[in-house]
Amino acid sequence: MHDLSLRGLTKRFGSVAAVDDLTLDIPGGKFICLLGPSGCGKTTLLRLVAGLEEPTAGRILVGGQDQTDTPTHRRNFGMVFQSLALFPHLSVGDNVAYPLAIRGTPRAQRRARAEELLALVQLPGMADRRVHQLSGGQRQRVAIARGLAIDPRLFLLDEPLSALDANLREHMQIELRQLQTRLGVTTVVVTHDQKEALTMADVVIVMDQGRVQQMGAPMEVYRNPANAFVAGFIGTSNLLPGRLLDTSTLDISGQRLALGPGDRVKCPPGPAILSVRPEDVRFGPDGLPAHVTFIRDLGESVQIILDHAGQEVTALFSPRERPEVAIGHAVTLTFAPGGCVVLAP
């Protein structure tokens, strides 16, 4: 189990800083999801760690050893590319055994290890197939098996599941997570699907514009976003602009709102943004006035869209606790205790 540390890591393409002065410590043996919108530098960061891209500045340390100047082929990492990059000229078994062949492992041993790895990813007896004879999900597993062939110090995956359909994708998320738990290899998975990140990760790293916006346990990031970007990006959040009057009073379009002890305030008094998850929006006797604009029955839940002083607010209820409202009804909104996070605008 090796931990990964980045020290002021920067990569510039011309004037664009794809990765901007990143300093991070990722504990060994953990499953990390790198999350962020398109173009925020996730792939670039992964390629820097793999040595496929040369950093403009900064250092990369793995297990305490500086790897910045080590060429890719001496780093002993496993990597799964977005395109999978399986070799079409080799059989499935030879693909999986390629890293071993490079290291001069004898043929019989290679073969045995390939079989073992294929069994690990639930593709036993597929070694002699050609790559093009496999389905998308099977190819995915072959790429994962190949990345694990040498017991890598780090396992890096760039959007490994993005090409799969929704069902298979959820299935593979669970499998990948179970596989990692069994092997204990430090794993970094790039994704821009926040649900995927919340499903799989021990630690989520949210990136935007080449910088880390927040790093923490999935629920921590979800419940306690560090800023408005993270609040908006992870899950759905109602973001209401207002003013923080003092550490426990908020003014939202002229309405006073008292914050409870579980609510979090992350900015000094002044202009602020209130972030509330839809499941924390409730109807009560006093609070923000609003009226119902739309009701969406999703089966497992009921989504009620409201309008408060021109701001759209979404509330989520389970079908059992669905309030008796219809479109056009006036209601007052309260927020569940501990559900409010006040962020700098």
Added chain:
Amino acid sequence: MSGRDAATPTWLGLIPGVVLAALFLVPFGIMLAVSVALRDPSGSGFYTWGFELQSYARVFTFFVGRILFVSMTIAAGAAVISVALALPFTVILAQMSRRAQTVILVILLSVLSLSEVIIGFSVSTLLSQTAGVGNLLALLRITEQPRAYTPSLFALMTGLCYLTFPYSVLVLYPPVARLDPELVEASRTMGASPLRTFFGVTVPLLRAPILGALILVFVFALGSYLLPQVLGRPEHWTLSVHITDQAVYQSNLPFAAAMAVVLLLAALALVGLALLVARERRAA
């Protein structure tokens, strides 16, 4: 009937066949007829139509057999060297900036406009005793005396490779440019050095275009009749040289035609064999 049939007149589909017949089958038929024609000993005309296998009997002698073997060996050698040089060149070229690639490809295209004659005499001059690299080597004290490096097998190969190098690059360039760079990167992340990756991934992935380039250069070199005369010794003269000699200087068209037919069939057989071996290996 499908819409496509309605849109394109049926006779358009015949064009490839017609072109092939006009440009290949008809000339080949004429050549075949000439090869079995009777040689006119009087010297007034070259031959009279007829049927005899006299010329073929001469082709299947040890002498012509050896020339055919030499021709094929030289052509195959030129193909291997030319493609071996062109492959790493093209791979490196494809990694350069767009601008650099365009400039280099334009230069290569302009080399194509040089005729065999110009290339032949340039290489000949370059390798000669009086004006060539021999002088340079002597000047740099690498050799004692300036000497001529032509005519020789080396000079001939140099000329053939110079002539065919741009073709090899142009055949290889599109597939090399299309090659997924992530395959190469994947190999690097799995511990393969750049050299290992080149031979373990790049070359196998490009097997079909490499074979195509080899065949193209082989056929090209086989048909070359000027370079062997200018740059080679008589023992390096290819069958094409002898065909020219028989047809133009000895006025023995039936014999020339018979040699041409045999050369064509031998080349076809070899190319067919190469394709067959390639397919066999892919299936394995």
